[in-house]
Amino acid sequence: MSKTDANSGPARGPAEHEVRDQIVSTATEHFSRYGYEKTTVSDLAKSVGFSKAYIYKFFESKQAIGEAICANCLSQIEADVRAAVNEAEHPPEQLRRMFKSIVEASLRLFFQDRKLYEIAASAATERWQATLDYEARIQALLQDILKAGRQSGDFERKTPLDETVTAIYLVLRPYLNPLLLQYGFEYTEEAPTKLSSLVLRSLSP
Amino acid sequence: MSKTDANSGPARGPAEHEVRDQIVSTATEHFSRYGYEKTTVSDLAKSVGFSKAYIYKFFESKQAIGEAICANCLSQIEADVRAAVNEAEHPPEQLRRMFKSIVEASLRLFFQDRKLYEIAASAATERWQATLDYEARIQALLQDILKAGRQSGDFERKTPLDETVTAIYLVLRPYLNPLLLQYGFEYTEEAPTKLSSLVLRSLSP
Numbered sequence: 001m002s003k004t005d006a007n008s009g010p011a012r013g014p015a016e017h018e019v020r021d022q023i024v025s026t027a028t029e030h031f032s033r034y035g036y037e038k039t040t041v042s043d044l045a046k047s048v049g050f051s052k053a054y055i056y057k058f059f060e061s062k063q064a065i066g067e068a069i070c071a072n073c074l075s076q077i078e079a080d081v082r083a084a085v086n087e088a089e090h091p092p093e094q095l096r097r098m099f100k101s102i103v104e105a106s107l108r109l110f111f112q113d114r115k116l117y118e119i120a121a122s123a124a125t126e127r128w129q130a131t132l133d134y135e136a137r138i139q140a141l142l143q144d145i146l147k148a149g150r151q152s153g154d155f156e157r158k159t160p161l162d163e164t165v166t167a168i169y170l171v172l173r174p175y176l177n178p179l180l181l182q183y184g185f186e187y188t189e190e191a192p193t194k195l196s197s198l199v200l201r202s203l204s205p
Numbered sequence: 206m207s208k209t210d211a212n213s214g215p216a217r218g219p220a221e222h223e224v225r226d227q228i229v230s231t232a233t234e235h236f237s238r239y240g241y242e243k244t245t246v247s248d249l250a251k252s253v254g255f256s257k258a259y260i261y262k263f264f265e266s267k268q269a270i271g272e273a274i275c276a277n278c279l280s281q282i283e284a285d286v287r288a289a290v291n292e293a294e295h296p297p298e299q300l301r302r303m304f305k306s307i308v309e310a311s312l313r314l315f316f317q318d319r320k321l322y323e324i325a326a327s328a329a330t331e332r333w334q335a336t337l338d339y340e341a342r343i344q345a346l347l348q349d350i351l352k353a354g355r356q357s358g359d360f361e362r363k364t365p366l367d368e369t370v371t372a373i374y375l376v377l378r379p380y381l382n383p384l385l386l387q388y389g390f391e392y393t394e395e396a397p398t399k400l401s402s403l404v405l406r407s408l409s410p
Binding site: 124156159163164166167168170171173174177179180183184187190191194195197198199201202203 | 329361375392406
């Protein structure tokens with residue numbers, strides 16, 4: 001969609017989600033280039049070719065736009081992790097891939113573009129809803145793999161499932177959370193293999 | 206030792222380590238109260254009652270004093286952890302106590318006095334020698350417990366010892382390192398129990 005289309009859009013009544021998507025996509029680029037803190041809603045309005053008032057119809061604040069970007073970024077990580085997990089058939093291998101892909105996707109999305117890190121870090125520090133939802137979805141994925149492994153006989157069943165999920169999630173947390181991951185670059189090569197091996201040993205029936 | 210004693214000290218020729226200890230102890234108090242970044246060597250000199258030049262005879266920079274304080278703080282954590290481990294007889298219980306005491310001692314020393322956190326964080330970020338030494342000593346303690354547990358038959362012996370040490374150290378790292386620990390306060394209650402249980406399951410023969 002060009003800026004002209006976008007400007008004439010409201011008159012033609014584009015779907016609300018299309019306008020929101022366009023604002024989010026322009027803001028993502030803008031934050032990437034100039035940083036989240038330094039960008040104002042006026043800068044974004046200028047860049048997307050809308051009035052500031054029009055943007056406020058869709059997002060109540062800059063943070064609301066940041067949250068939408070963050071939600072996209074976290075969904076992308078989750079999609080990558082799910083794809084990696086689904087490539088494997090057996091729960092132990094799925095767990096290994098989960099560890100590996102979480103580290104890789106998090107590094108790629110939080111740090112390759114340093115400016116997106118800024119938003120992800122605010123989200124993690126202030127516990128934005130997008131972060132809470134993401135953490136819950138990763139725990140649900142972990143639980144699914146563990147359940148499948150218990151059913152297939154690959155994993156032990158004595159420990160309460162909830163406890164196993166929480167403990168493994170705690171092992172993963174330094175590689176999921178951008179605030180922690182920034183201090184772990186030197187471990188991102190060996191950690192996924194070593195930690196998933198330890199976790200798999202802990203799961204043996 | 207009063208300031209007057211300290212001032213007249215050099216003439217009477219006190220042992221070098223006594224003067225160093227006095228500078229370190231005054232600096233610890235001073236940094237605690239005013240912060241590490243904001244304090245200059247002149248401030249310290251005034252506070253300890255020495256000339257700046259005299260302090261530079263013992264420490265080449267403010268960082269050198271910070272390193273000595275940090276080394277003391279890390280030694281204190283290590284002493285607490287060793288004491289807790291030594292209270293237990295059997296390697297599995299020693300490992301549980303190691304997890305629990307590392308979290309408790311680190312929280313107490315890094316965060317109870319927020320100003321010492323500043324020094325510990327610089328040490329961890331810049332990988333000061335005191336930090337490297339501390340990490341190596343914690344890994345050595347872990348290795349001792351694992352060896353004892355392998356010998357007593359409590360722990361499995363198939364996995365190479367080095368690999369087990371590294372993996373468990375990675376599990377502990379978020380609670381050892383002040384930069385990571387600052388983002389994990391909400392987990393410090395449950396993490397030691399849940400993670401040591403997971404690790405012990407991974408070690409079962």
